[in-house]
Amino acid sequence: MSVQSVDRALEILSLFSTTSPRLGITDISKAMGLPKPTVHGLVRTLTSHGFLAQDPESKKYSLGLKIHEMGTILAGSLRINQVGGSPAQMLTRSTGLATRLGIWDQQAVLVTLLLFPDTVNVLYHHIGPRIQAYCSSLGKAILAYLPRQEVEDYLGKHPLTPITMTTITNRKDLLKDLESTRARGYALDREECISGMSCIGAPIFNYAGAPVGSISISGPPDQVLGDRTAALARELLLTAQQISSFMGWRPGEAAKAALVTAPRSRVK
Structure with a gap:
């Protein structure tokens, strides 16, 4: 009542x-x-x-400020921030790009941690913004691993409204993009959410293997897309797998064989 x-x-x-x-x-x-x-x-x-x-x-x-105060407390208490803060810092240092952590909430990604290269030593736990899933690497990394019915439900409730000139607005094209995301293990945002910014995102799984969050690195397109993409994606996947393991994720033997296990090195 x-x-x-x-x-x-x-x-x-x-x-x-x-x-x-x-x-x-x-x-x-x-x-x-x-x-x-x-x-x-x-x-x-x-x-x-x-x-x-x-x-x-x-x-x-x-x-009012009370809202901000409570949001800061909540962000600091989130499991994904507690276990993902240090790996995210390492990723920012390694790639020289901004790193975001987010959780899947109300069919969108709610950013919970943000790191910039020039302030990498400061863990900025916060709540927001809430990012549309269909046009962001954080969101597409999660959508790609959701059950098909959940994706259908999402598409039924969220029109693919153009935000930039490169936003995917066709259902068939988005589903194809999600298939590509699953195949390579990470999502790409080709200035689909913000003009002048591109991102690479990877899912974070919980103990049950469900995609409960994601992590991304972002920067100008010439720093993210092109020759550096493969190396950046490798660093990102290493970090996502590490955070997922801290969240209780235990992949099967076949999945384990496919994980990237090479030592981390600074991306050039």
């Missing part, structure tokens, strides 16, 4: 997004179909507890 006031408060928090970072009482009232006095009371309570903050000039509200 749900509590109406709690449901409404959570719904208010869910209205805020990257496209709607600030909302006024009128905006919230219209979105929820509630009277302004009711909304005002809920918003006042959320603000008093730090979950919302009001801009003194516009009088509009945004998410």
Whole structure:
């Protein structure tokens, strides 16, 4: 049995997004179909507890620092971050590229860790952004290993909207791309999500062999695609396999024989 006031408060928090970072009482009232006095009371309570903050000039509200604080706590407690932080740091040092870790959540990838070459010694645990799966290497690395019915369900709910000039927007082409991902073990993002950035992503499996997350390296296309791709992918797969093993993944004998076991060396 749900509590109406709690449901409404959570719904208010869910209205805020990257496209709607600030909302006024009128905006919230219209979105929820509630009277302004009711909304005002809920918003006042959320603000008093730090979950919302009001801009003194516009009088509009945004998410409060309490949300950020809780997100930081959550990110630091996630198993994938706890076991994947050090391997991700090694990957960034080795490749000289940015590294992201993410988990599969609500049919999208939620980034939980981000590392840049110039700040590689700082583990930046955080929650977000939430990345579309069909146009990112993080997402395609997971989609490629999901059961076919889950992929069909995903495609039924998520239109392949073009984000850049190279975004895959055809269902048949995406399924073919996922087949290629399974065949080579890693996904490619050819500026499909952000113009000027390409990525290589690999899945992270749990104890049951399910793809629960992914890891990617990213940078300008000339640094990621082309002659370096094979060497970069090798480094990425080594890291993904290591993190998966920490997550409890134990591949079968046939899979073990196919794993990359050569020592790590810095990618040139």
